[in-house]
Amino acid sequence: MFKKVLIANRGEIALRINRACHELGVATVAIFSDADRASLHVRHADEAFCVGPGPVMRSYLNIPNIISAALISGCDAIHPGYGFLAENARFAEIAADHGLTFIGPKPAVINAMGDKATAKRLMREAGVPTTPGSDIVANVDEARTVCAKIGYPVLLKATAGGGGKGMRSVTAPEELPTAFATAQAEAEASFKDGRMYVEKLITNPRHVEVQVLADEHGEVVHLGERDCSVQKPSHQKLIEEAPAPALDPAVRDRLHDVATTATRAVGYTNAGTLEFLVAGDDVYFMEMNTRIQVEHPVTELIYGVDLVKEQIRIAAGEHLGFTQDDLHPHGHSIEVRVNAEDPNNNFAPAAGTLTTVVFPGGPGIRVDTHVYGGAVVPPFYDSMLAKIIAVGRTRESAILRMERALSETRIEGVKTTVDFCSEVLGEPEFRAGGIGVGWLPAFLSRRAAAV
Amino acid sequence: MTEDVIAARTRALAGALAEAGFARLRVRDGETEIELRRAPRAPAAAAGAPAAVPEAVVEKPPQRPADLVASEVVGIVRLLRPAVAEGQDLDGDRELAYVETLGIRNAVHSRGGGRISAVFVHEGQPVEYGQPLFAIER
Numbered sequence: 001m002f003k004k005v006l007i008a009n010r011g012e013i014a015l016r017i018n019r020a021c022h023e024l025g026v027a028t029v030a031i032f033s034d035a036d037r038a039s040l041h042v043r044h045a046d047e048a049f050c051v052g053p054g055p056v057m058r059s060y061l062n063i064p065n066i067i068s069a070a071l072i073s074g075c076d077a078i079h080p081g082y083g084f085l086a087e088n089a090r091f092a093e094i095a096a097d098h099g100l101t102f103i104g105p106k107p108a109v110i111n112a113m114g115d116k117a118t119a120k121r122l123m124r125e126a127g128v129p130t131t132p133g134s135d136i137v138a139n140v141d142e143a144r145t146v147c148a149k150i151g152y153p154v155l156l157k158a159t160a161g162g163g164g165k166g167m168r169s170v171t172a173p174e175e176l177p178t179a180f181a182t183a184q185a186e187a188e189a190s191f192k193d194g195r196m197y198v199e200k201l202i203t204n205p206r207h208v209e210v211q212v213l214a215d216e217h218g219e220v221v222h223l224g225e226r227d228c229s230v231q232k233p234s235h236q237k238l239i240e241e242a243p244a245p246a247l248d249p250a251v252r253d254r255l256h257d258v259a260t261t262a263t264r265a266v267g268y269t270n271a272g273t274l275e276f277l278v279a280g281d282d283v284y285f286m287e288m289n290t291r292i293q294v295e296h297p298v299t300e301l302i303y304g305v306d307l308v309k310e311q312i313r314i315a316a317g318e319h320l321g322f323t324q325d326d327l328h329p330h331g332h333s334i335e336v337r338v339n340a341e342d343p344n345n346n347f348a349p350a351a352g353t354l355t356t357v358v359f360p361g362g363p364g365i366r367v368d369t370h371v372y373g374g375a376v377v378p379p380f381y382d383s384m385l386a387k388i389i390a391v392g393r394t395r396e397s398a399i400l401r402m403e404r405a406l407s408e409t410r411i412e413g414v415k416t417t418v419d420f421c422s423e424v425l426g427e428p429e430f431r432a433g434g435i436g437v438g439w440l441p442a443f444l445s446r447r448a449a450a451v
Numbered sequence: 452m453t454e455d456v457i458a459a460r461t462r463a464l465a466g467a468l469a470e471a472g473f474a475r476l477r478v479r480d481g482e483t484e485i486e487l488r489r490a491p492r493a494p495a496a497a498a499g500a501p502a503a504v505p506e507a508v509v510e511k512p513p514q515r516p517a518d519l520v521a522s523e524v525v526g527i528v529r530l531l532r533p534a535v536a537e538g539q540d541l542d543g544d545r546e547l548a549y550v551e552t553l554g555i556r557n558a559v560h561s562r563g564g565g566r567i568s569a570v571f572v573h574e575g576q577p578v579e580y581g582q583p584l585f586a587i588e589r
Contacts, residue, residue, distance in 0.1 A: 034581060049525055050579040065525040065580060068552045072527060072577040098553070 001316050002026050002077040002101070006070040007045065009081030010060060012368045012387060013292070014041035017079045020308035029073045031066055033059035035378035040370045047073055054380045060084045063091055070100055077101040077315060079308075083382065086291040087114055103315040105270045105290050112266065113288040117159040117197045123285045126265030128258050131277065131284040133199035140180045146198045147176060153201040156180055158187030158194070164235055165190045169201055202284065204436035205277035207231065208244045209289075210259035211299045213310055214269050215320040222256045222263075223303050224329050226295055230424065232347055233441045239421060240295035241334040242302055245395055245433030248281065255283055260324075262288075271296075271311045294387070297366060298333040301391040332395040334402050336421045338369075338386040338411065340377050343420035351379040356412035360405035364391045364398070377414055385416065395433065399425055520559060520585040522578045526552035530574050535585070539567045547585060550578060565589040 004027040007017045014030060018041060021028045030045030035054035042048045049069040052059030059065075061084060070078055078095050080086040080103070089110040092102040104110065113119045120130050134146040136159060147154050147170070156179055158166025166187030168179040180196065188194035211223040227244035228237045244252070259274045262285070273293050275286040296307050305327070314320070341347040357373040369386035371377070377385070388405055392398035406422045424430055429439065522528075530548045535541070541564045549556040569586035572578060 050581050051525055052580050059580075064552050064555070068525040069579070071553075072525070 004075045006075040006078045008066050008078050011370045013081040018044050079103040082291050110290045113290050126262050128262045128285045131199045134197050136195045150200045155199045155201045156183045160191035160193035202277050202279050204438035205279045206436050208278045209273050209275040212263045212272050215314045216269050219320045220260050220263050221324045222260050223299050229437050230440050231437050242298040270314050297389045298335050301333040302329040331393045332398040333391040334398045335389045339383045339417045340414040341383050342415040349383040350414040351377045352414045354413040358410040360408035364401050365405045518587045519583045522550050522582045524550050524552045524557045525579050526550040528572045528576045535567050
């Protein structure tokens, strides 16, 4: 096992990793920016280094300063968390070059899964169903041929893309030239990579993802699925749950099988998530996230497995020590993201001082957060303040528990998503289960029209 | 910029700095650059020392308008020989030390002459970004 781990992140996930390390008897080193000097993750770690000013390029993405902090403090491993450098294969390579273990998969796998067209091709070769579409198309004429074959509507996507950048939906052939040109220009500007591919557009699918763990000795298990269909118009997740409600048992089994098969096929190690679109009985591989995810606690609460500890144990070369037959989910879990955002103004992020912070407690409630009363929310980073997670014997009991927890929550000083999420939980369609990713944007439109 | 414009702008920035709780603020306008820093916390407080309560860290007012030379990187301090001592006068700009980061030397200059009023670090000390290395009276 490692002696000391540098946590290359901030916010709630830095605390989450710190907790896992301390429970494993591993010392921790935090990094922070000038703007995060008073953040909880700095206080809880055994040591802490300021690595730069507020803007992320000069602090949380400053590879030389981060590696240097790990070396001068005597770390033997780095946990990247999510976001920032978590899916940066170059960072993983540099860490390895300096004798530091990167807690995650191998750089070649990060690279392969990070390039969306490559990931899709590898998955297709492994027998994983993918959305009908193409490899890289050289120009708009090639794109037109593919579109004619798979039928409109289609999605044009940048292979280096993410966060909706370099992506356009096209409903008819005459829209194609303009959409292709603008999406490609956007991809070139954002990722310095204008390579595009085409995909069939699936209308209002569900977002269902499968958690996997793979050790370095060939053991691969899945820890069931999560439903993350409650997404803002920007495609960011807002409410997640496990297991996915109202899902055909045959579809569920197929997702689990496909996920473990694919994990083996690409030689994946450590924790990972395969994201799928589900439309009726059809499932399509979307992408693989080669990191721990924000919504990992809903899986932890129903499986009783500490995923972050497992990541660290796997990276240290340990055996998983359990097989698929040992894993049995119990009950239902749901997570609400508490963001410093205004739901009534397109979820515009807010910065400022949190004058009042009271989090819920009681049976079946877990809160992962880095904020406290008086904490300052800097303008430089993600707007997530906390994750509230509820677990119950059934979906209904978990939702009731979450409603109770949200009613106990008081955050003042910035606008948050707390009340809005309560509203969503009360909606009959959400309550029934099985909504698609188009549901929340439609709900927002109805809600705006009603005012 | 004229002197009183600079003075007025510095006052405004000092207010912004105190309000925001940032450790450092640098504003560049043409050839003029204004840089303000809050008073340093104890050197190397980062490593091992128990963390102060956040309120105390944020609210601590600047103690004196010292001209601090701070580290721009995370690394190991190497003092250049002959090493400067407290009370020593510098005629002009001089390279005082470098901070080694992954084998790269990051030079630390005095940025002009003055009297060394404090040396906060010793040879081979690990330092973080923004950590004061020297104080210089101009």
